[in-house]
Amino acid sequence: MNDAPLRRTSLYAEHVALGARLVPFAGWEMPVQYTGIVDEHQAVRTAAGIFDVSHMGELRLRGEYAAHVVDYLVTNDAKKLVDGQAMYTCSCNERGVILDDLIVYRHTQDDWLIVCNASNREKMSAHFARAAKDHCQFEDESDQTALVALQGPRAFEILARAGGDAGGLVELKSFHFRTATVGSVRCTAARTGYTGEDGVEIFCAWDDAPALWRTLMEAGKPLGIKPTGLGARDTLRLEARLSLYGNDIDETTNPIEAGLGWVVKVEKGDFIGRAALMEIKARPLPRKLVGFEVTGRGVARHGYPLRGLDGQEVGICTSGSPGPTVGKNIGLGYLPTAMAEVAGEGPRDMTAIGTQFLVDCRGKNIEAVVVKTPFYKRAK
Amino acid sequence: MSELPGDLRYTKDHEWARPGAEVQVGITGFAVEQLGDITLVNLDVKVGDQITAGKTFGTIESVKTLSDLYAPLTGKVVGVNGDLANKPELVNDDCYGKAWMIAIAPVDPKALESLMDAKSYGEYLKTAAH
Numbered sequence: 327m328n329d330a331p332l333r334r335t336s337l338y339a340e341h342v343a344l345g346a347r348l349v350p351f352a353g354w355e356m357p358v359q360y361t362g363i364v365d366e367h368q369a370v371r372t373a374a375g376i377f378d379v380s381h382m383g384e385l386r387l388r389g390e391y392a393a394h395v396v397d398y399l400v401t402n403d404a405k406k407l408v409d410g411q412a413m414y415t416c417s418c419n420e421r422g423v424i425l426d427d428l429i430v431y432r433h434t435q436d437d438w439l440i441v442c443n444a445s446n447r448e449k450m451s452a453h454f455a456r457a458a459k460d461h462c463q464f465e466d467e468s469d470q471t472a473l474v475a476l477q478g479p480r481a482f483e484i485l486a487r488a489g490g491d492a493g494g495l496v497e498l499k500s501f502h503f504r505t506a507t508v509g510s511v512r513c514t515a516a517r518t519g520y521t522g523e524d525g526v527e528i529f530c531a532w533d534d535a536p537a538l539w540r541t542l543m544e545a546g547k548p549l550g551i552k553p554t555g556l557g558a559r560d561t562l563r564l565e566a567r568l569s570l571y572g573n574d575i576d577e578t579t580n581p582i583e584a585g586l587g588w589v590v591k592v593e594k595g596d597f598i599g600r601a602a603l604m605e606i607k608a609r610p611l612p613r614k615l616v617g618f619e620v621t622g623r624g625v626a627r628h629g630y631p632l633r634g635l636d637g638q639e640v641g642i643c644t645s646g647s648p649g650p651t652v653g654k655n656i657g658l659g660y661l662p663t664a665m666a667e668v669a670g671e672g673p674r675d676m677t678a679i680g681t682q683f684l685v686d687c688r689g690k691n692i693e694a695v696v697v698k699t700p701f702y703k704r705a706k
Numbered sequence: 707m708s709e710l711p712g713d714l715r716y717t718k719d720h721e722w723a724r725p726g727a728e729v730q731v732g733i734t735g736f737a738v739e740q741l742g743d744i745t746l747v748n749l750d751v752k753v754g755d756q757i758t759a760g761k762t763f764g765t766i767e768s769v770k771t772l773s774d775l776y777a778p779l780t781g782k783v784v785g786v787n788g789d790l791a792n793k794p795e796l797v798n799d800d801c802y803g804k805a806w807m808i809a810i811a812p813v814d815p816k817a818l819e820s821l822m823d824a825k826s827y828g829e830y831l832k833t834a835a836h
Contacts, residue, residue, distance in 0.1 A: 363769040364743040557742070557770050623791075625746060625767045648745045648769050655745075688765075688772075 335380035336472055336535045344553050352444040354381040357555040366558035367650040370521050371704075373550030374478030376542055377559060379527070380535060383447035384471040385440040385454050389462030396438045399457055400430060401581060401603065403594040407432040412501045412516055415589045416581045417450065422602030424575045424584070426450050429518060431503060441473075443571045472535035476542055477525035477562075479704075480549045485526070487545040495526060509541030520559065522566025522702055564656060565649045565702035567617055573628050574615060574644040574658050582606050583660070584615045613641065613660045614677040617699035620646075620685060624692035626657035631686040632694075640676060643685060652701045657685070661696070710735070711802050715818050716827035719776045722802065723810075725818055728784050730806040733766065733775065733797065736831055741768035744797040747790040749775075749807060755783045759817070763808055766797070775807065779817050785809030 332355040341348060346357035357378065359366060369375050387395055397404040402415035412431040416424050426446040431439040442450040451466045458464035476484060486493035490507030495515050498504065503516035506528075513530035530538050543551060560570070567585075569575045575584045582590065582603065592604050620626050626646030631639045646657030661683065664673040676683065679698055684691040714722040720737035724730040738744070746767035757763055757777045764775040786808050790796060796805040812818065822830060 358770070359742060362743055561769060623746065623748065625772065627772060648767075650769065 333381075335378055336532050337378045337380065337474075337539055340536060340539050341378065341553075346553070346555060349556070351556060352381060354444060356381060357553070359555040359557045360553045363555070363557035363561060364650045366552050366554040367561050369550060369552035370478045370523055370554055370558065370562055371651050372479065373552070374476060374480045374484055374525070374546055375521070375552050375554030375558065376539065376546065377475040377477065377554050378473075378535070378539070379475055380472040380532070381444040382473055383440075383442040383444060383450060383466070383468045384473075384529070385442065385451060386465045386467050387438045387440070387454065387458055387462050388465075389436055392438050392458075392462040393432075393435055395454070395457050395461050396430060396440065397594070398597050399454060400428065401591065401597060401599065402430070402589040403591040404430055404432070404438075405594065409434050410502055410504055412503055412518060413589075414501075416575075416586055417453070418581065418599030418603065419577070420598055420602060422580045422599040422606055423577050424571070424579055424581060424586075425453065425577065427569060427571055427575060427586075429516075431516065439467075445572055470532050472530050472532050472538075473527060474530070474535060474538055474542070475519055475521075475525065475527045476546075476551075477519045477521040477523045477554075478551075479523065480546070480551075481523070481525040484542060484546040484549055484551060487549075488541050489545075498526075508538055509545075511538040511541065513538065520566075520568055521562040522568070522700065523562075523704055560645075561647055561650055564645050564647060564658070565651055565700065567658070567699040567701060570645060579615075579660075580606055583611050583613055611663055613662050615644065615658055616661050616677045616696045617701060618657050618659060618683075618685075618694045619697050619701075620655035620657065620692055620694045622692035622694070624685060624687040624690065625655045626659070626685045626687065626692075626694065630688075632659050632661060633684040633686055633691060634676070635682060635684065637684070637691065639686075640683070646685075649701055654701075656701050657694070658699075659685075710824040710828055712824045714802070715778070715821035715823060716830075717776065717778045717821055718830065721776060721778050723778045723818060723821060724806070727811065728809040729779060729781075729812055729818065730785070730809050731778055732801055732806045734827075735801055736834075737773070738797055738801045741766065741771065741773060743769045744794045745769060747794045747797060747807070749786050749790065751783045751786065751808060753783055753786060757781060757783055757808075757810060766794075777808075777810065778821060779810050779812045780814070781810040781812035783808055784811045 400415040482496040492508040498517040630643040632641035641661040643659040661676040749764040
């Protein structure tokens with residue numbers, strides 16, 4: 327980390343007025359919680375939560391060859407998208423490890439938006455700018471673009487009360503988006519999210535975010551809306567087993583072992599990392615990211631070693647916390663697919679559901695078991 | 707910020723100690739506020755154990771993070787609050803009362819006086835918060 331002053335989103339004053347606790351996050355001063363992580367988590371599961379995620383990066387590529395540039399830099403097949411459709415994807419380097427995970431939005435064949443993680447903005451901005459050079463226009467719109475997420479079972483009721491044409495957003499299909507007016511704010515709304523709940527993520531001009539935020543807070547008040555910080559965002563995404571860059575995935579992991587093989591389309595044509603990923607896919611994986619429950623008394627945290635029942639270190643926990651909705655201490659971590667087990671039994675796949683192992687919680691070995699993920703899935 | 711009980715002594719690590727022959731120990735409202743929702747309290751000592759000021763006697767887990775618990779005094783452990791094992795939320799509800807964690811018979815009862823009183827701790831919090 328450097329000593330550069332922390333940046334603030336245009337919603338900073340709203341957060342302060344709501345009593346948020348603000349913490350440094352990827353160079354930004356962001357709300358980690360308002361009323362409490364569990365309280366906010368439950369609000370998103372049962373009513374709705376509103377999140378300021380304006381720190382995320384927005385990259386814009388325009389021009390005749392924009393689609394080709396985008397498709398070459400991502401592992402998923404951007405050619406399959408239609409206007410107004412978005413997709414989740416990884417962007418890898420030539421070694422097939424993950425530079426970032428992204429959502430790619432096709433406005434039109436000649437106009438694409440990439441949303442990247444705040445912590446990777448400089449890297450991804452440079453990566454896309456370099457690829458776009460001489461082929462299409464590139465603009466980093468992060469500084470002009472605010473992003474507000476509204477998530478939860480009552481999100482669309484709240485939008486219907488917000489005014490403008492926001493009520494019609496309930497017609498959007500998952501991973502589709504369109505321009506909309508929420509209250510009086512012109513924006514782009516996408517049916518996406520990072521919580522395991524239904525909802526939208528809404529882009530607007532940087533300075534329009536406070537009006538958008540207040541409109542949604544006002545409309546949502548009788549329906550139980552709560553401002554929700556990064557703390558609950560993390561427990562929500564973990565229960566839904568959504569990857570967090572910097573925790574579960576990074577430049578030492580590939581999408582296949584991370585369980586993101588579904589966004590790797592080697593058959594789509596050439597893209598950065600394709601050859602390496604084909605090779606990875608052709609061989610058995612040495613390790614995989616699995617979900618687990620801590621069955622003993624302890625909470626697994628990012629970076630804790632994972633051990634076999636014999637105490638031998640075999641893997642690492644990448645994310646862990648109590649899961650407020652599932653009511654268990656849960657986590658994600660890399661475990662080996664073939665471990666030499668007790669004499670005579672041969673190698674054993676530790677990533678199999680039901681495998682018991684230990685989490686080294688700062689010197690205490692606490693029992694855990696591999697379970698199916700997602701830990702939480704909303705009722706349709 | 708909740709009121710600081712005037713009869714307690716406080717440490718820079720945000721533990722409190724209640725003067726008496728058996729000194730009850732817990733964590734302060736400030737600590738609880740920083741931690742958020744408490745989900746697990748692990749007390750790693752039992753009655754009869756010797757404990758040293760500044761050494762850990764357990765850990766506390768909130769949704770977000772893990773924090774160590776530090777003994778404010780040197781002495782013998784004479785009580786461990788067993789209720790916290792199954793009711794960690796007591797720490798959120800009543801940190802100066804039902805959520806006492808351990809009780810210590812101090813080697814040197816005067817050691818308590820070297821801890822901060824409510825006024826000094828209050829001032830310490832003002833500087834710690836910024």
